[in-house]
Amino acid sequence: MKTIKVLGPGCPKCKATFRNTEQAVNQLGIEAQVIKIEDIEEMMRYNILTTPVLMIDEVVKVKGRIAQIDEIKEFLK
Amino acid sequence: MFDWLQHFADWLIYSVFSIEQHTKFGDALNFFVFDTLKIALLLFVITTVMGIVNSYFPVDKVRNFLSRNKLYGLEYLFASAFGVITPFCSCSSVPLFIGFVKGGIPLGITFTYLITAPLVNEVAIAIFLGAFGFKITAIYVISGIVLGVIGGFTLGKLKLEKELSPWVQNIIANAQTEDELEEDRLTLVQRFPAILKEAFGIVKGVSLYIIIGIAIGGLMHGFLPTGFFEQYINKGQWYAVPLAVIIGVPMYSNAAGVIPVVQVLVAKGVPLGTAIAFMMGVIGLSLPEAMLLKKVMNLKMIAIYFGTIAFFMILSGYLFNIIL
Numbered sequence: 001m002k003t004i005k006v007l008g009p010g011c012p013k014c015k016a017t018f019r020n021t022e023q024a025v026n027q028l029g030i031e032a033q034v035i036k037i038e039d040i041e042e043m044m045r046y047n048i049l050t051t052p053v054l055m056i057d058e059v060v061k062v063k064g065r066i067a068q069i070d071e072i073k074e075f076l077k
Numbered sequence: 078m079f080d081w082l083q084h085f086a087d088w089l090i091y092s093v094f095s096i097e098q099h100t101k102f103g104d105a106l107n108f109f110v111f112d113t114l115k116i117a118l119l120l121f122v123i124t125t126v127m128g129i130v131n132s133y134f135p136v137d138k139v140r141n142f143l144s145r146n147k148l149y150g151l152e153y154l155f156a157s158a159f160g161v162i163t164p165f166c167s168c169s170s171v172p173l174f175i176g177f178v179k180g181g182i183p184l185g186i187t188f189t190y191l192i193t194a195p196l197v198n199e200v201a202i203a204i205f206l207g208a209f210g211f212k213i214t215a216i217y218v219i220s221g222i223v224l225g226v227i228g229g230f231t232l233g234k235l236k237l238e239k240e241l242s243p244w245v246q247n248i249i250a251n252a253q254t255e256d257e258l259e260e261d262r263l264t265l266v267q268r269f270p271a272i273l274k275e276a277f278g279i280v281k282g283v284s285l286y287i288i289i290g291i292a293i294g295g296l297m298h299g300f301l302p303t304g305f306f307e308q309y310i311n312k313g314q315w316y317a318v319p320l321a322v323i324i325g326v327p328m329y330s331n332a333a334g335v336i337p338v339v340q341v342l343v344a345k346g347v348p349l350g351t352a353i354a355f356m357m358g359v360i361g362l363s364l365p366e367a368m369l370l371k372k373v374m375n376l377k378m379i380a381i382y383f384g385t386i387a388f389f390m391i392l393s394g395y396l397f398n399i400i401l
Contacts, residue, residue: 008168009168009171009172009369010168011166011168013168014168040171040172040175040372040373041244043172044175044176044179044248047176048172048176049136049137049169049172049173049176050136050166050169050172050173051166051168051169064135064136064164064169065164065271065275066275066278068271068274071271
């Protein structure tokens, strides 16, 4: 099972990324754990600079912009 | 450069809609159509170009460059210039701040970046170009870079480290050059669709503000006489510039809509320096950003940060009123 993390302090872009991630997972019909990380101190453990960040299995896939549904599906395949 | 758009607007308003030329309503509508199309087009082109530039200079590389190189003061200029080319959203300001100080970058340089990144961003540049043309845009961009350098340098000299939140001070104490996190690298061709989509998203996101701003601008353009504001705001009033900055700071979310309105204010007699100071306040400092920064510094430090920047914005306003 894949672990997907969305890091962001709760700005509109972060929320859009989280929604897109959930939709991508649903559309693929796969099992994945989607975690939202909103706490700054926790976020900073991942050594990021811009938000939102999309991580799949601890690898940064997209940062500083909204991840699109198609993109996320591609990453998850 | 935009003659063809003006021809299109003329044709649409005067021929297709048969609204008579040189009527107040016709002129206002023409201004609205022309300016909306021009600014939307510029915005799309500039955000795309910035997206491409940024794929070569992502903020991580900037951070690593700044933390590894000691450049005898030039690093302030680099930090400021990098602030122009990297996209910025105020919700990234805290991760950025921490990420920079964590990498051992001095507070002053971190502030320089934090000042210039929102002040000179791609949306502001595009709308400035559309509304004021190349010369004024260049003045704005250059003064934004200089302001970042001077502001960051000043804040660095104030030794504000003790005003940071304890957990941030802890991070600074353990600062080190960062290892890069594992990450997928994409080529420009692979990225390009996402860059275009992002650019389109930015245009879409601010279009409502732009349309409202240009609509108000269009009405004033059509209905107010030239020089209308000169009787209220002129270079002789010493308090106009500080007032402009103070009014500008809380107006952040409407930055895209504010510039087209200010364009008309200037056309109708508001001094350009006062107008630039106002727009700097609107674009460069925002209350949402201040709220976010509360997580990493105390209120005193936020007040010093905002106060220092506002002070230099006011100085720029006076300076431009003298030389422009």
